[in-house]
Structures are given as structure tokens and as C-alpha cells.
Amino acid sequence: MQTQKVIDHIVNWLKDYAVKAKVNGYVIGVSGGVDSGVVSTLCAMTGLEVLALEMPIRQKADQVNRAQDHIEDLKKKFPNVKSETVNLTPVFESFENIVSAHSEGNPNNNLALANTRSRFRMLNLYYFGQLHGLLVCGTGNKVEDFGIGFYTKYGDGGVDVSPIADLYKTEVYELARALNLIESIQNAIPTDGLWDTERTDEDQIGATYPELEKIQKEYGTKTAEDYEGRDKEVFQIFDRMHKAAKHKMVPIPICDIPEDWRA
Template identity: 75%
Template sequence: MQTDKIISKIVDWLKNYAETAGVKGYVVGVSGGVDSGVVSTLCAMTGLKTLLIEMPIHQKQDQVNRAWEHINDLKSKFPNVEAVSLNLTPAFEELYRSFNVNDEEFPAEKLALANTRARLRMLTLYYFGQLNGLLVCGTGNKVEDFGIGFYTKYGDGGVDVSPIADLYKTEVYKLAKALNLVESIQNAIPTDGLWDTERTDEQQIGATYPELEKIQKEWGTKDESDYSGRDLEVYKIFKRMNKAAQHKIQPIPVCDIPEEWRN
């Protein structure tokens, strides 16, 4: 993998896009994970204003510590980087009280609340983005965004630009190493941080990122009969999640009205 060329291309792409859009730079939500670590570094490398926001909601302390270790490292290297921590737990708790939903009546409440966390962070990023003349920079990778749809619609999926969405998760880790991110970020176990209990991405999905990437790279060229054993298990996971995620992956459907009906 030609990491130097990829890094240079993404940095130039981000810089040119911001300049064409007439904005000052980017705002990035930093979670303590490798995706946001890589993206925030690439934004910082543009030389444009880069605002990093850490937004804990009942967050695990190790995630907070990783986020700030990375943020402080970036601030020490790039004078264009600013950072702020916004504790969104009180706002989330107030929303929860306002919803007043009985989880016994609505079994999907826990998932809905997890997605609410992501959407609360999204609106926070857009608020500070608008205040500062910045675009919201997404942190989704290729497997999550276009493979299994492992993100929240209008949450972490609500962004202006998506610089690493054509990179697999394993490739993002390679960029993290090439960028010399702090060790805690390079070694971070992927987690979405949306649950009170510790749930890694791979525990939630039921497959590792390398396993999923193998299926995605072969998607459309092989079918179920071509797989066996563990590969078949992962194929079925990928197929099920990909099918369920089409409303995220495909453009928002529009009901077309015949032109002759307008007269």
C-alpha cells in the first residue's frame, strides 16, 4: 500500500475542497478510535483551521483518555488545530426523560437511544461548524459506509465530506502507522462508543474487519455456493447487513411526478 501517496492525495483533496467551498477548514468529532484519529490528522495537515471536538456521553474513561492523548499530540504538532470537550451526557439524559418511552413496550428503544447519541453529536458538530465557517468531516471507512452500513443515518453518517470512505479498515490502520499516531490510537480496538456496556464493533457485527473486507472485495463476483466454513458464516453476515443497510447506502429515494401531471 502506497501510504505516502494516499496521504498526500487526501490532504490535497481536503484542502482544495475547502478552498473551493469558501470555508476556513474542518470540524472533526474525535472519539479515541483509529478512524477519527487518522481523519483529524489529515485535516490538520491541510494547514487549514481544524477544530476537534470530543463529545462524551457516558463515555468509557479509556476512550476519553485516548481521544485526548491524540488531540494533545496533534495540537503540539499543528498550530492550526484547536480542540474542545463538550460533555453531552446532560443533554442526552434530558432527551431520554423527554421521550418517556417504556422499553418493555418498545424493545428497539436501546438501539434507538444508541443512535440518538450519534445524532446528538452530529448536530453539535454542525453547530460549531457553522459558528466557525467549517465543514463537518466524516470518519467512516469503506466497510462501514458501503459494505455493512455500520453507522447511524444522520448521526456519524451526517457529514459534508468523507475522506477515508474508499479505504478499508485495515488500510486505515496502515495510514495511522504511516502518520505516526500515538500508540494508543494505533492499537485501539474498534468500538462505536454508543452503549453503556463495552461493545466492540466486531462483537456487535459477529465478524472481524479483515473477514468482512474479504467478502466485500469479492462481492458481486461470488455467491453463497462459493463459500464454506467460516467464510460462509461471514458471507451470510455481510449479505444480511448489506441488504438491511441499502436505505443508508443508496441515495434517498424521490417519488418522480410525471411532467404532464404538472399542467
């Protein structure tokens, strides 16, 4: 990958989009992962106003430390970057207590609460975006957004722009090295940070990003019968998750009313 060309292209794209939209810049949630680390840096490179938000919800200490260290490094390098920390744990726990009477014994409860964390963060991003005239910048990569749909609908999927959605995860790591992000971000093990227990993306998905990327690049031209061994297992994981998440990747269905019924 021609890394510098990609970096320059994304930075120019972000700047051009914000200028045409007549906004001041971007607000972005910084989680301590490589995706938000890269995107927040690219936003900062536009020279426009950037607000980096840390929004912990019962977050693991290593995630909090990485996020804070990255934000401080970013602010040292770019005077246009400001930051805020909004602890959403009390909000989430209040909601959790309110709905507990309706969810006792329901096997979907933990996943519903995990997605709720992401949706609370989306609300917070749009609140600060509206306060300061900023667009919400997404951090999803190509595998997450268009491969297996590994994001929360109207959570981290609720954004105004998505600058790295055409980059595979391995390519995002390439950008992290080229941008000289802090070591802990470059080496961060992918996790969505939505669970009380430690769950990496690989734990949840059952495959690594390089394995998924191989399948995504061939998806649509090959079937399960074209693979064997581990590749076949990963194809089946990808195929199942892609089909289940298709509703996230297409426009909201609209029930069309025949024109002659309007008469």
C-alpha cells in the same frame, strides 16, 4: 498500499475542497478510535483551521483518555488545530427521560437510543461548523460506509466530506502507523462507543474487519455457495447487513410526478 501517496492525495483533496468551498477548514469529532485519529491528522496536515471536538455521552474512561491524548498530541504538532470538549451526557439523559414513557418494554429502545447519541453529536458538529465557517469531516471507512452500513443515518453518516470512505479498515491502520499516531490510537480496538456496556464492533457485527473486507472485495461476483466454513458465515453476515443498510447508501427516494399531470 503506497501509503505516502495516499496520505498526500487525501491531504491535497481536503485542502482543495475546502478552498473551493470558501470555508476556513474542518471540524471533526474525535472519539479515541483509529478512524477519527487518522482523519483529524489528515485535516491538520492541510494547514487549514481544524477544530477537534470531543463529545462524550456516558463515555468509557479509556475512550475519553485516548481521545484527549490524541488531541493534545495533534495540537503539539499542528498550530492550526484547536479543540473543544462538549459534554453531551446531560442533553442525552434529558432526552432519554422525556421519551422513556413512550418506550417502556419496546425491544428497539436501546438501539434507538444508541443512534440518538450519534445524532446529537452530528448536531453539535454542525453547530460549531457554522459558528466558525468549517465543514464537517466524516470518519467512515469503506466497510462501514459501503459494505455493511455500520453507521447511523444522519448521525456519523451526516457529514460534508468523507476522506477515508474508499479505504478499508486495515488500510486505515496502515495510515495510522505511517502518520505515527499515539500508540493507544494505533492499537485501539474498534468500537462505536454508543452503548453503556462495552461492545466492540466485532461483538456487534459478529466478524472482524479483515474477514468482512475479504467478502466485500468479492461481493457481487460470488454467492454463499462459493464459500464454506467461516467464510460462508461471514458472507451471510455481510450479505444480511448490506441489504438491510442499502437505504443508507443510496440517494433519498423521490416520488416523481408525471409532467402531464402538472398541466
